[in-house]
Amino acid sequence: MTILDIFNVLKKHLITAVITLVVVVAAMAGYTFTRTTQYTATAELLATYRTSAGSGETGSSGNAGELSSGANYINSQIQTYPQLVKTESVLQPVIDDLGLNATVSDLAQGVTASNPDGTMLVDISVKNPDPKMASNIANAVAESLKKQVTSTLYTDEGDKIVSPVNLTVVQQAYTPASPSSPNIPRNLAAGVACGIILGIVAALIKDLLDTRVRLDTDVTNIVEAPVLGTLSRDEAYAGKTPVIIAKPASREAEEVRRLRTNLTFALPDGPQSNVIVVTSAGPSEGKTTLCVNLATAFAENDGKVLLIDADVRNPSVSDKLGIEGNVGLTHLITNQVSSQDAIQRYWKQNLHVLPAGTQTMNPSILLNSRAMKALIDQVSSAYDYVIVDTAPMQVANDAAVFAKEGPELLLVAGLGITEKNMLRQTAQELETLDIHAAGVAINYADQDKSHKSGYYYYYGEGKSERGKKHGGKGAKQRDAEDR
Incomplete structure (x- = not known):
């Protein structure tokens, strides 16, 4: 990643x-x-070595051998002092002297000792909510440790023996001015x-x-095809009349027109390249809605358009347009009716619709028949654009069969609907068949994310919508700004 x-x-x-x-x-x-606010006070002791126990002479008067052995002895002893500080022999005298209402274990939790590397120093730190008490305890612990090391630990049957290690307080603990934690x-x-x-x-x-695609980048990361257009999630697409007809000046109509224009530029020159096969990875991704709106967008531009409902397993174009769908593709291919009886005109003279008809035989056999291929070849010559609505790829690979013969493939992906695994399987199948989609159409996009700028050039109904976005300015003022 x-x-x-x-x-x-x-x-x-x-x-x-x-x-x-x-x-x-x-x-x-x-x-x-x-x-709880804690204050930390630190006292520091220095450890030196006595060359002659009981003589009071320090290591400075000894010879080099004594100094070396003394240093080794101190290094071995000083490592035990951080643990010695927490013992009862050191802390109980502190509790008694200061009159603390605490046990040895309670006091030990706030006392720490350390020996800085490469030094003969012992640092004793005490944490306490009272800054003055922290310094008092640190000094008391330092004195108690000094007493334990220099005298108490070296007694034998009442006879006092001078310790070979001498601890000297070189830095008292002072009352801290600011809390440490x-x-x-x-x-x-x-x-x-x-x-x-x-x-x-x-x-x-x-x-x-997350098993579903949420952004267009999720789709393009799986499918190697450009995003040619984005249709937002809006109730305008749910009606039985395409938005190009019902709301020609709306934002949704402009979305469809943008897709139409981009798709026109994406289509290559070649036989049957004007045949656009529309499919999706799975069901409920809005491919039929896109097909009927795209067909009306091409027809609006004076192109002669034929919309074919080839999803004979679950036909929905006729329901989407509110037209009769009992007679259609299945009857035309099997020579039960003529093209004049099967193909219907919708909205304009140049927009024709071929419903799916009723399922009379195995759909795969029907759509892979020579008659179907001959029909596609015939209508590609008779129309400027032929849009074929096919079954989802996870239901059947009819779209791949059509696209393999020359038509262009438009893949529809519904944000929040398309399963990543289904889309990935579809992409792998198309790659295996050496079919390259002309592009991807994104469906169900969030309106705010799809149109962040909010600047659209609508007319009629659209002007009032745009006026609301810009503080309700008058039409003349908006037109002047647009120019």
């Missing part, structure tokens, strides 16, 4: 990523602001960073689990 792929996934699931970011930041903020800026920055990372992960997981 490339950076561009991740960007597209984030764009598609932006709300999920933002919600994840907000939740993580809010959780971190809640954790941070509900924590919680670190609000650091925690919030960490929350934002984690939120961004988890947001990206959540978007990627949601995209992997």
